[in-house]
Amino acid sequence: MHKKSGIAVVVVLFFAFSIAIIFFFMAHSNTNLAFQNKQTVYQMQAYYLCHSGMQHAKLQLRLLPKETYEFFNANGVGNVLEDIDSSRHVPTAMGVFKNEQATYDLFEPSKAPDNTFPYGGKYFVESVALTGSHNRMKMIQDGYKVVVKAEVDSGPSKKFSTELIEEMIVSRFTGGI
Amino acid sequence: MQRIIKNMKRTGITFVEVCLAFLILALVALPVFHFLTGAVKDTERFYTETIAISRAKFIMDSLMFQMPWRAIGAGNPCVFEDRKEVSGVQAFISKAIPKMFGDECSTVDPNVFKGDGIYRCRKGFVFRARVKVEDLDQDSSGAPIQFTIALPGKPKQFFQIKDLVPKDDYGKFNLIKKIVVQVKWSNSKNLDPKDDPNAKSVFLVGFKSDLEG
Numbered sequence: 467m468h469k470k471s472g473i474a475v476v477v478v479l480f481f482a483f484s485i486a487i488i489f490f491f492m493a494h495s496n497t498n499l500a501f502q503n504k505q506t507v508y509q510m511q512a513y514y515l516c517h518s519g520m521q522h523a524k525l526q527l528r529l530l531p532k533e534t535y536e537f538f539n540a541n542g543v544g545n546v547l548e549d550i551d552s553s554r555h556v557p558t559a560m561g562v563f564k565n566e567q568a569t570y571d572l573f574e575p576s577k578a579p580d581n582t583f584p585y586g587g588k589y590f591v592e593s594v595a596l597t598g599s600h601n602r603m604k605m606i607q608d609g610y611k612v613v614v615k616a617e618v619d620s621g622p623s624k625k626f627s628t629e630l631i632e633e634m635i636v637s638r639f640t641g642g643i
Numbered sequence: 644m645q646r647i648i649k650n651m652k653r654t655g656i657t658f659v660e661v662c663l664a665f666l667i668l669a670l671v672a673l674p675v676f677h678f679l680t681g682a683v684k685d686t687e688r689f690y691t692e693t694i695a696i697s698r699a700k701f702i703m704d705s706l707m708f709q710m711p712w713r714a715i716g717a718g719n720p721c722v723f724e725d726r727k728e729v730s731g732v733q734a735f736i737s738k739a740i741p742k743m744f745g746d747e748c749s750t751v752d753p754n755v756f757k758g759d760g761i762y763r764c765r766k767g768f769v770f771r772a773r774v775k776v777e778d779l780d781q782d783s784s785g786a787p788i789q790f791t792i793a794l795p796g797k798p799k800q801f802f803q804i805k806d807l808v809p810k811d812d813y814g815k816f817n818l819i820k821k822i823v824v825q826v827k828w829s830n831s832k833n834l835d836p837k838d839d840p841n842a843k844s845v846f847l848v849g850f851k852s853d854l855e856g
Contacts (some may be wrong), residue, residue, distance in 0.1 A: 485675070489678060492678070492682055496685045496686075496689075499685075499689045500685075500689065503689060503692045503693065503696065506696055507696060507845055510696070510699075510700055510703075510847060511846075511847060511848065513847070514703055514707060514847055514848065515728060515848065517707060517708075517849065518707075518849050518850035518851070518852075519823040520677075521707075521850070521852035521854060522819065522850065522852055524852065524854055525818060525819070525852040525853065525854060526790050526792075528854065529790055529802070529807050529808075529818075530790060530792055530802070533792045533794065533800070534792065537773075537792065537793075537794055537795070540794060540795040541795065542793075542794065542795045543795075546793075548793065549790070549791045552850070554726070555789075556784050556785075556786040556787075557777075557779040557783060557784050557787065557788055557819075557821070558788065558821070558850055559778065560647070560848070568737075570846065571825070571827075571838060571844065572719055572720075572773045572774075572775050572823065572825040573771065573773060573825070573827060575719055578719065578775060578823070580777055581777075581784070583823070583848055584823065584825070584846035584848065585846060585848070587848070611840055614732045631796065643854070
């Protein structure tokens with residue numbers, strides 16, 4: 467009888483340990499979901515900034531196709547689209563995250579004035595390369611490979627960056643893509 | 644007989660012991676139920692957050708990659724209309740906008756919609772979506788967007804928007820629109836996020852270039 471006297475303590479400890487393990491994994495699972503949702507938002511914010519940069523780059527290639535080709539034809543070095551950088555233009559400069567952005571709200575227009583943003587970030591053309599030219603065709607076309615990068619800053623430890631690479635063919639004299 | 648009963652061991656449990664056992668069980672069960680209730684609430688919170696994220700993505704995707712550039716008018720909320728009155732574009736707007744924003748996005752003009760609406764999910768949570776659009780045109784800023792190119796051996800060339808394109812349908816020299824999407828929701832069922840001081844929001848920002856002209 468004396469040998470079995472400690473079994474209750476063991477059973478209680480085992481029970482408590484099992485419950486603690488179950489709670490830990492449930493809490494961990496919820497924390498993971500919250501983290502994943504936040505990461506998804508930052509990823510999407512960076513994704514759309516990246517596409518914004520790519521559209522901006524395409525716009526310049528459409529507007530200045532001949533000049534862009536001349537840059538490569540004259541053995542230009544560096545990035546011909548270096549000014550496709552949101553931080554270099556006042557209307558697109560999002561800057562870094564500021565505390566007042568936490569109260570940004572489109573449903574209260576006073577909290578979302580023009581020239582402000584709900585979070586910080588930037589996009590820029592990392593590189594552009596001429597991949598080929600079709601000079602013999604009636605419609606002269608140039609191929610470009612553009613690399614755009616974007617960064618999002620939604621606060622301390624809430625940063626995310628992404629990259630987008632596209633190849634496109636641009637008509638040298640009409641700017642058609 | 645009485646001696647026999649006296650000598651028997653008392654192996655049963657007393658009423659006090661039963662009460663004590665129930666008390667201990669209740670003390671253990673209380674935080675368990677509290678935790679489970681919290682977990683259910685958290686699950687609903689993640690559910691609403693996921694709905695809001697996918698709605699914001701749907702709206703931004705449609706605006707950045709599908710909606711004709713000229714159909715997006717500036718404002719908070721923005722306005723969707725085709726001033727060229729092309730029937731195909733008008734039909735697209737009238738079908739796409741209610742799907743993007745839900746109810747309350749129509750106006751008195753059947754061909755004009757606003758970027759603002761309300762949507763209620765199947766579980767009864769209420770979401771509001773709004774889009775603000777700013778024209779980053781030649782006159783929007785003292786330092787408007789310009790295009791530059793530096794050819795080897797030549798000074799850097801600067802091109803103003805007004806030097807590159809004519810005025811658009813809104814009478815502006817414009818090539819880029821800034822789009823801000825906000826989806827706001829309440830984690831309490833059937834409560835309009837406008838009336839909830841603890842409403843949550845998700846934001847997306849994009850710059851749409853005119854690649855159609």
